[in-house]
Amino acid sequence: MPDPAGVPRILDFVTVKRNVALAWRSYGHWWIELDKTEGYGWWPTKLPIGAIDMFRGVPGVLNAVGVDPDGTLTRDPQPRPHRRPRVPPRAG
Numbered sequence: 001m002p003d004p005a006g007v008p009r010i011l012d013f014v015t016v017k018r019n020v021a022l023a024w025r026s027y028g029h030w031w032i033e034l035d036k037t038e039g040y041g042w043w044p045t046k047l048p049i050g051a052i053d054m055f056r057g058v059p060g061v062l063n064a065v066g067v068d069p070d071g072t073l074t075r076d077p078q079p080r081p082h083r084r085p086r087v088p089p090r091a092g
Contacts, residue, residue, distance in 0.1 A: 039076035
């Protein structure tokens with residue numbers, strides 16, 4: 001959970017994930033998970049989206065709050081368990 005005082009913290013686990021495109025819902029979705037307890041992704045506020053929207057763009061909202069009932073301020077509404085691919089970042 002984020003520190004309410006806004007103090008930076010050390011993360012033990014960060015993973016970037018992606019799902020496959022879902023007809024009329026999304027053209028694929030990327031999100032970031034932190035310490036396996038938080039997830040953040042950008043979602044269109046307009047659902048369903050059409051092919052033209054993919055090129056023009058649509059307004060969005062963090063974690064689909066107000067669009068998907070499973071979205072919260074600290075949780076992306078992706079179904080669990082996730083499908084591949086998983087892209088763990090590497091530093092070094």
